[in-house]
Amino acid sequence: MSDNIDDLRNMLITFRVSELQMLLGFAGRNKSGRKNELQQRALELLHVRSHPIHQKIRELYKTIQQSGALNNSQATGNSDLSDSSVNSNMPQQQGVPRATATVHPYNVDTRMTSRQAAMYNQNIYQQYQHYQKPQQNVLNNYPVHPDVKFKRLPFFDVIADLLKPSSLVPQNNQRLQEATFYFHLTPQQATDVATSRDIRPGSKCEYIKQVQLRFCLLETTCEQEDYFPPNVVVKVNSKLCPLPNPIPTNKPGVEPKRPPRPVNITPMVKLSPTVANAIHVSWAADYGRGYAITVALVHKRNSNDLLQRLKSRGVKHSDHTRGLIKEKLNEDADGEIATTCLRVSLMCPLGKMRMSTPCRSITCQHLQCFDASLFLQMNERKPTWNCPVCDKPALYDNLVIDGYFQDVLGSSNAETSEIQLHKDGSWSTQVTEKKTVARVEKVPDDSIEIISDDIEVVSSATTNNNQVESSSTEKPKEDSTAAAPAKEKDVVDLTISDSDDDEPLAKRRALNPKPDSTIKFSGNSADVR
Structure with missing residues (x-):
């Protein structure tokens, strides 16, 4: 099929201009414009893959061959051929008017001399170079279907290429350029897209099978990520297609770039196998930089699908990680400062929660893992695919589930957040040192004694008062003169208090001492009898 397309392109x-106008008129396209514009429109017809159009191209090409042979034979002064003889030898082409019918070149060559034949060949070569050079330069700079490979998107499985990667070819020297591309859906593809709409409650009513539009730089050295041309505007079937919003920038004179994401054009596509879908693109051409466009039918996946696909790959054996641990801890054993153990967290750096599916990229050099489920959910919302530990690229195809840490999570306590890795590849629970903090234990309310100044005096005074009363009652017949100094001293000490209510009483006792009197306390006040 590609060989036939190449042959038609060479034709x-x-x-x-006349043949291009006839072809465009046959296809129902615009026939006005310069020759290079007509050629571009004619080349776009090759993407339609219509058998009548291809047949018309071959018929017009035969007409050019015949008319070229006739004109060159007349230009060399071949007087032997008169108009009548030419008309008599003119073959009638089916579907071609008599005015444009020409003589077959083999009938003319038989009547040419050697000199005329040489001039004929030279004219044919010059005519071929005249038509070939301008277009050949364009094709060399911008091939129609470049060998561009887009980066695979993990959340989209490509089902079919509706429009192979095609170059955005500038038509003139102006900055703003335009191009139109066409693609068709097969009956099965149209049915699959129409029946794949998600109508479950709470869903966004999106198509699971989508028609996806992507742009990239015209580079064939490596896989290309999405890259939008500057000032790009896309119309699908004459409807303006929404593109990702540009990322604002503070640099003066720098045009904001759009996020590198594909564009879902399914709502604007005609889901019919008999109608062609047209994509009109306008962009600002850059000197020395080309762009490519492609359209594909894809199947959209979610984070759960990718997680199950990751688990289906299998788990990296624990011996592999154990070997990495030994290598890291023994590589600097001969140095002045040797590492005896490594501390690794069992908490995911993304969600700060204990990991359930520990994984990391095979391109990372660290042992710390992250939770695969959280990582895939984050990239489903905003695809960055950067490692949350070292911030280096961690593509989905490079992710592996670590069997060593999976065993650690299964055998360790649920409250364990850190472990220590040793030189022999073993691990132990990390014991965190806590600072000594005074603990205040709560005791029952019955055993709590609240002490204040007034109550303390009363309590001690009450205890001492009982002793005074017992001493006065047990020895009533002792000599008053011998006991007076002691009793007086005891009375004075007992009546001294910080309370303001007891101060007048102490003064009265100092002025009028009564050694034989008994002191009786009640509450905070003292009565003397």
Whole structure:
């Protein structure tokens, strides 16, 4: 099929303006414009893959060959051929008017001399170079279907290429350029897209099978990520297509770039196998930089699908990680400062929770893992695919589930957040040192004794009062003169208090001492009898 397209493209290169207009008129396209514009429109017809159009291109090419042979034979002064003889030898082409019918070149060559034949060949070569050079330069700079490979998107499985990667070819020297591309859906593809709409409650009513539009730089050295041309505007079937919003920038004179994401054009596509879908693109051409466009039918996946696909790959054996631990801890054993153990967290750096599916990229050099489920959910919302530990690229195809840490999570306590890795590849629970903090234990309310100044005096005074009363009652017949100094001293000490209510009483006792009197306390006040 590609060989037939290449042959038809070579035929179109040799078309003159009249043949290009006839072809475009046959296809129902615009026939006005310069020759290079007509050639571009004619080349776009090759993507339609219509058998009548291809047949028309071959018929017009035969007409050019015949008319070229006739004109060159007349230009060399071949007087032997008169108009009548030419008309008599003119073959009638089916579907071609008599005015444009020409003589077969083999009938002319038999009547040419050697000199005329040489001039004929030279004219044919010059005519071929005239039509070939301008288009050949364009094709060398911007091939129609470049060998561009887009980066695979993990959340989209490509089902079919509706439009192979095609170059955005500038038509003139102006900055703003335009191009139109066409693609068709097969009956099965149209049915699959129409029946794949998610109508479950709470869903966004999106198509699971989508028609996806992507742009990239025209580079064939490596896989290309999405890259939008500057000032790009896309219309699908004459409807303006929404594109990702540009990322604002503070640099003066720098145009904001759009996020590198594909564009879902399914709502604007005609889900019919008999109608062609047209994509009109306008962009600002850059000197020395080209762009490519592609359209594909894809199947959209979610984070759960990718997690199950990751688990289906299998788990990296624990011996592999154990070998990495030994290598890291023994590589600097001969140095002045040797590492005896490594501390690794069992908490995911993304959600700060204990990991359930520990994984990391095979391109990372660290042992710390992160939770695969959280990582995939984060990239489903905003695809960055950067490692949350070292911030280096961690593509989905490079992710592996670590069997060593999976065993650690299964055998360790649920409250364990850190472990220590040793030189022999073993691990132990990390014991965190806590600072000594005074603990205040709560005791029952019955055993709590609240002490204040007034109550303390009363309590001690009450205890001492009982002793005074017992001493006065047990020895009533002792000599008053011998006991007076002691009793007086005891009375004075007992009546001294910090309370303001007891101060007048102490003064009265100092002025009028009564050694034989008994002191009786009640509450905070003292009565003397």
